[in-house]
Amino acid sequence: xxxxxxxxxxxxxxxxxxxxxxxxxxxxxxxxxxxxxxxxxxxxxxxxxxxxxxxxxxxxxxxxxxxxxxxxxxxxxxxxxxxxxxxxxxxxxxxxxxxxxxxxxxxxxxxxxxxxxxxxxxxxxxxxxxxxxxxxxxxxxxxxxxxxxxxxxxxxxxxxxxxxxxxxxxxxxxxxx
Amino acid sequence: xxxxxxxxxxxxxxxxxxxxxxxxxxxxxxxxxxxxxxxxxxxxxxxxxxxxxxxxxxxxxxxxxxxxxxxxxxxxxxxxxxxxxxxxxxxxxxxxxxxxxxxxxxxxxxxxxxxxxxxxxxxxxxxxxxxxxxxxxxxxxxxxxxxxxxxxxxxxxxxxxxxxxxxxxxxxxxxxxxxxxx
Numbered sequence: 001x002x003x004x005x006x007x008x009x010x011x012x013x014x015x016x017x018x019x020x021x022x023x024x025x026x027x028x029x030x031x032x033x034x035x036x037x038x039x040x041x042x043x044x045x046x047x048x049x050x051x052x053x054x055x056x057x058x059x060x061x062x063x064x065x066x067x068x069x070x071x072x073x074x075x076x077x078x079x080x081x082x083x084x085x086x087x088x089x090x091x092x093x094x095x096x097x098x099x100x101x102x103x104x105x106x107x108x109x110x111x112x113x114x115x116x117x118x119x120x121x122x123x124x125x126x127x128x129x130x131x132x133x134x135x136x137x138x139x140x141x142x143x144x145x146x147x148x149x150x151x152x153x154x155x156x157x158x159x160x161x162x163x164x165x166x167x168x169x170x171x172x173x174x175x176x177x
Numbered sequence: 178x179x180x181x182x183x184x185x186x187x188x189x190x191x192x193x194x195x196x197x198x199x200x201x202x203x204x205x206x207x208x209x210x211x212x213x214x215x216x217x218x219x220x221x222x223x224x225x226x227x228x229x230x231x232x233x234x235x236x237x238x239x240x241x242x243x244x245x246x247x248x249x250x251x252x253x254x255x256x257x258x259x260x261x262x263x264x265x266x267x268x269x270x271x272x273x274x275x276x277x278x279x280x281x282x283x284x285x286x287x288x289x290x291x292x293x294x295x296x297x298x299x300x301x302x303x304x305x306x307x308x309x310x311x312x313x314x315x316x317x318x319x320x321x322x323x324x325x326x327x328x329x330x331x332x333x334x335x336x337x338x339x340x341x342x343x344x345x346x347x348x349x350x351x352x353x354x355x356x357x358x359x
Contacts, residue, residue, distance in 0.1 A: 058319045071285055072318075075310040100224075100317035102217040117202050124195060135188075 048081045051090050054107050055080075055097055064107055216317055216325075216336040223248070223327045224315035228282065228305035231292055236280065236305050239331065245272075245353050246327040247279045247346065250307075250318055252286045253294035258322045261340035262298050268346045269302045276329070277350055282307050284321050326350070329358040 042050065052066035057073040065076045076097075083093045097105050109115030154161065218224075223246070227237040238246065249265055251258040269279040281304035283291045288306060295304055307313050316325060319338070326335040326349050335349050 058317070072310065072313075076314060078309065079311060079314055097314075099217060100315055101319075102317070105317075114202070121199065121202075125199075128192065128195060131188075132192075 047084050218333045223333050226312040231304045245277045248325045250282045250284045250323045252321050253290040255321045257340045264341050264343035267343050
């Protein structure tokens, strides 16, 4: 077996090796992220900011704890920082605030109770809109296509049609400009 | 022809039903003030605290177990807190020998202003300072005044947002005392 023939045999394996190594690298990265979690890569300040931005300032109208200048929001940020330093997870910290304030303290409503409407309502409205649009388009297409009446024979004979056309033409000529 | 009519009726009916449901949901849900909803803490154990008194040693809530406790969050700068002072004083005077404790929790205030107010208003029940607002946050406080009534077993039975009413306080405390420790 000459060298060229060997090269010809080896070359097709390279893409396979490349794909395999890419898949392996991806899998290892995913495993590392899954094991350590996203939060582990964040600094304490970033974790506080992340948790605070998901909580609604209880004394404000539409501000998160992260954005509010209210003293209570500042104290909530301090409390979050204290809990982060104590090793509590973001979910635990959020749960503590929900236990005291209820679900309304969350910036993103939970998928249960009345709050669930925020999730299913847009879908219902979208489906309804689509259904109405499809119905209108179908009606429009049906209207544009020749209807069954167009195929029906005219009640007038050819000579009668010609007479009508002549009469119409004469009337148009007689009309003042 | 009848099929088309039926289909149109069903479609129109569905649209009307969904629109009505959306209107009802939004009018009931969005019109609700989150601050006026019942506290999720009602029926649950009152978060314990140990806080320094304005004029004495620290007070721990759990040491008052077996008594009815009225926890009133207030501040010297809060005018509504001044309004409710008479009702709180009246309640304290009426029930202090019947196993009831009123605890004032000073919120977002300075020690000096709080002391001045307590002296001027003649507050005689224990008053503690929540310097870092941790207790307020544990109770889900949205502002002052806010009052929680804790039963003899340490459970929160009522939450009053805004100035307290002496009659409501009296009725709740009387029913808790009549029921006895549970």
